[in-house]
């Protein structure tokens with residue numbers, strides 16, 4: 001990641017400020033050793049790191065700063081235990097439990113009230129905080145950038161190093177600022193903003209960069225929507241993404257179980273207020289986007305870049321022959337015709353969940369839309385809250401009643417059908433509209449055809465039975481976003 005700028009007169013970016021506050025050693029002009037404040041693990045990759053650490057005879061340097069959850073493989077059916085649809089899954093769950101116990105770290109176990117998807121839990125428990133560095137062997141750790149936390153995904157070997165030493169070596173990355181100016185149109189959400197960015201600047205557009213999201217449209221977003229946006233920074237190939245903390249962030253964090261208290265809280269807030277890019281800070285690349293020009297967006301292909309505005313037509317293969325072959329492969333896999341409108345395409349199933357869009361504000365928006373409506377006949381509709389806490393909070397508001405009355409299944413929290421790690425799937429050949437972040441081939445199980453979109457687009461389409469523009473549904477509610 002970026003080093004301190006040599007020229008001390010030059011303003012600093014937010015990214016540079018956090019990094020310089022965490023530098024243990026400048027190794028050379030391309031590498032530095034960084035202090036890692038928090039480490040999060042999950043049963044899919046975390047147990048591997050813990051076991052390998054244990055086998056090498058080393059211990060966790062600061063077990064109080066290390067957390068683990070069960071999310072990827074766990075069953076999300078009511079009454080779940082250690083058993084999962086994936087034959088080897090139970091073994092992962094039990095091995096994680098044992099490794100976490102041995103290492104003395106905090107585990108949010110299968111039936112724990114604090115269990116949930118790692119990136120949802122880290123924010124909700126106040127484990128991820130503005131200005132901290134945080135890592136997890138999971139690519140969507142960037143979600144926590146929504147809080148102004150410098151958080152990124154690592155591999156299991158790096159996780160082992162971080163566990164043993166509380167440090168990590170980082171290579172220099174360039175800085176990018178993506179500024180969204182102006183106001184979003186009704187029916188357009190943070191999910192559409194990030195899909196728009198990736199569709200226009202490419203799935204590799206952020207490669208080699210740490211991205212700061214800025215501008216009036218970002219300030220207007222509530223913290224949970226900022227997390228949705230940062231969640232997909234990795235789909236832009238960025239090292240990570242983040243948003244400078246502000247009063248909304250401070251309100252969001254206040255009182256969370258692991259957030260600082262008393263005098264420490266006051267000191268933390270004073271520090272957080274310094275965490276913004278200086279007005280004369282220089283980024284290696286700047287992108288500006290007019291938020292007003294963003295439409296609800298839906299992926300048509302097998303990569304988040306293959307996304308269009310809901311009122312556009314599916315593109316024809318173009319560019320060089322390699323690109324054309326890839327686009328044709330996407331059309332074939334998705335069983336779509338170039339030139340046809342995407343809106344109106346019949347779907348088989350909808351999924352609301354994942355670390356992108358399964359927080360309370362997402363579920364509130366969906367429930368406000370679905371109240372008094374029914375999912376179209378024949379559509380399999382599943383909602384999986386991002387954490388047990390989200391589930392409880394949603395139930396306290398009656399959200400589950402609205403969703404179930406509309407025809408949704410209401411499950412226990414976990415990654416579920418975002419990723420086929422626990423064996424949950426709608427089945428081969430099914431066309432699914434999903435609030436998740438990846439539409440890769442077989443991502444939601446062998447042969448599943450995934451379209452990614454915002455929760456509002458998914459809810460509107462569930463009712464219509466075809467991919468639908470949420471703006472065309474007259475009773476669409478204003479998105480009410482609240483964080484508790």
Ligand SMILES: CC(C)[C@H](C(=O)O)[C@@H](O)C(=O)O
Nearest residue numbers: 044045072137138139140419
């Ligand atoms: C299993 C895990 C390592 C993976 C990731 O790194 O992101 C998963 O969460 C995903 O979303 O593909």
Ligand code: SF4
Nearest residue numbers: 140354355415418419
């Ligand atoms: S919800 Fe999906 S994207 Fe998020 S961590 Fe789980 S599998 Fe990965």
